[in-house]
Amino acid sequence: MNSIVQFENIYNIQSHKIQENEENEIEANSIKLMLLGKETVGKTSFKSCLLEGKIPEDHLQTFIDAYYFDLREYNGKESIEHVRIQDSAGQEEFQSIIEQMIFYNDGFFILYSIDDYDSFQQVQNQIWKKILVSKQDQNFFAVLIGNKKDLEEDRKVSFMEGQNLANKFGIPFHEITLKNDPKSAKVIFNQLVLSIKKQEYQYPKYIQQHITESNTSNISSISQTRSKMNSIHSIDPKFQKQTLQNDNYEKRNQEIKKENNCCCNIF
Numbered sequence: 001m002n003s004i005v006q007f008e009n010i011y012n013i014q015s016h017k018i019q020e021n022e023e024n025e026i027e028a029n030s031i032k033l034m035l036l037g038k039e040t041v042g043k044t045s046f047k048s049c050l051l052e053g054k055i056p057e058d059h060l061q062t063f064i065d066a067y068y069f070d071l072r073e074y075n076g077k078e079s080i081e082h083v084r085i086q087d088s089a090g091q092e093e094f095q096s097i098i099e100q101m102i103f104y105n106d107g108f109f110i111l112y113s114i115d116d117y118d119s120f121q122q123v124q125n126q127i128w129k130k131i132l133v134s135k136q137d138q139n140f141f142a143v144l145i146g147n148k149k150d151l152e153e154d155r156k157v158s159f160m161e162g163q164n165l166a167n168k169f170g171i172p173f174h175e176i177t178l179k180n181d182p183k184s185a186k187v188i189f190n191q192l193v194l195s196i197k198k199q200e201y202q203y204p205k206y207i208q209q210h211i212t213e214s215n216t217s218n219i220s221s222i223s224q225t226r227s228k229m230n231s232i233h234s235i236d237p238k239f240q241k242q243t244l245q246n247d248n249y250e251k252r253n254q255e256i257k258k259e260n261n262c263c264c265n266i267f
């Protein structure tokens, strides 16, 4: 055991150097999370803030790294959860390997940097699609993170652009600065792990049914559904694909937007 970090009064994170004979068992029984994003958006920094409480001094390019640790929860009685965080390379040449690795993970921290518009576009045009294609009909959990908000003067991606994209995906959104507020990594991590433990992906299934029922009338109930959807912590890809394939859906979405003077899509 290397270190113990107090975690939001709920968890202690114990970074755990696994022995070779433990590897398979921990792999099989852990919550598997993955950091995704273009190079230098702060993926390794996120992991360091979580485990060491600060960003690293230097930027070292990551290829693929996995970190294992335990969460100890004290809610009357102690329970222990194994977690694996997979750090990934942002560089183009590693993308096909990363695509394959996505399949083996339960939750994703999707990062971009607010001073790098291309990193935001990569989330939109590549990363999200890779997750949908790779996970197929498996449920997964994700959160969108706009990092480096301390670089306000160089900002290229507005807060609303980030929020709207997260709404479109139906996942939570956070703008953070790991540099000035390393604790934010733990808050976001906590949210994602709790969602996985509670299996909140049930929610979109309800919405899918609700939208189908409301397809001919009742715009207000759809907009209520959308505001609920903003707080969803996970995605059921079946739901996304089915709504994407619904030809009438885009037309319906335009009507809802007009009605609510809204600039984001449900999907």
Ligand SMILES: Nc1nc2c(ncn2[C@@H]2O[C@H](COP(=O)(O)OP(=O)(O)OP(=O)(O)O)[C@@H](O)[C@H]2O)c(=O)[nH]1
Binding pocket: 037, 038, 039, 040, 041, 042, 043, 044, 045, 046, 055, 056, 057, 058, 059, 060, 061, 062, 063, 088, 089, 090, 091, 147, 148, 149, 150, 151, 176, 177, 178, 179, 180
């Ligand atoms: N200004 C600022 N710099 C940051 C912040 N977070 C990380 N950085 C810096 O951004 C650089 C890249 O951070 P990394 O965490 O290595 O980025 P990465 O996404 O893991 O990069 P790759 O491994 O190349 O894919 C480092 O120099 C960090 O110190 C932040 O919130 N604000």
